[in-house]
Amino acid sequence: MLSRHPLEISLSDPRRLVIRWEDGHASEFPVDILRDFCPCATCRKARMDRNEQAEQPKKRSLNVLGAPTRFEVDGLEHVGRYALGVNWKDGHRSIFTWEYFSAICPCDECRMVRGGPPQPFDPLITV
Numbered sequence: 001m002l003s004r005h006p007l008e009i010s011l012s013d014p015r016r017l018v019i020r021w022e023d024g025h026a027s028e029f030p031v032d033i034l035r036d037f038c039p040c041a042t043c044r045k046a047r048m049d050r051n052e053q054a055e056q057p058k059k060r061s062l063n064v065l066g067a068p069t070r071f072e073v074d075g076l077e078h079v080g081r082y083a084l085g086v087n088w089k090d091g092h093r094s095i096f097t098w099e100y101f102s103a104i105c106p107c108d109e110c111r112m113v114r115g116g117p118p119q120p121f122d123p124l125i126t127v
């Protein structure tokens with residue numbers, strides 16, 4: 001996985017986090033995807049439980065897990081030089097490394113390279 005750094009991070013639309021990378025690429029993440037992709041242990045566990053319970057294929061039951069504010073960003077902060085912390089309005093905090101952001105970019109180009117839509121994963125680097 002290539003490691004790259006962002007030039008600019010913008011949340012001018014509160015529903016959409018945009019990262020412009022130093023290599024010229026731009027990633028746009030709908031914030032509800034980011035919350036679903038949160039790599040912390042708690043969310044990984046919740047995803048696993050959800051997958052086990054998901055008998056009906058592709059029927060996502062997201063609102064079971066919390067208030068609607070879980071998809072609203074309260075603030076962003078840099079975490080070291082490797083990651084961005086996303087604070088959610090429901091009090092949860094997600095830490096995404098640049099590598100993770102890069103790997104879950106939902107754009108067409110990255111989708112082609114990856115061979116499919118982004119999937120949340122267990123990041124190798126923990127900050």
Ligand SMILES: [Zn+2]
Pocket residue numbers: 038039040041042043044092093094
């Ligand atoms: Zn989480």
Ligand SMILES: [Zn+2]
Pocket residue numbers: 025026027105106107108109110111
């Ligand atoms: Zn991309």
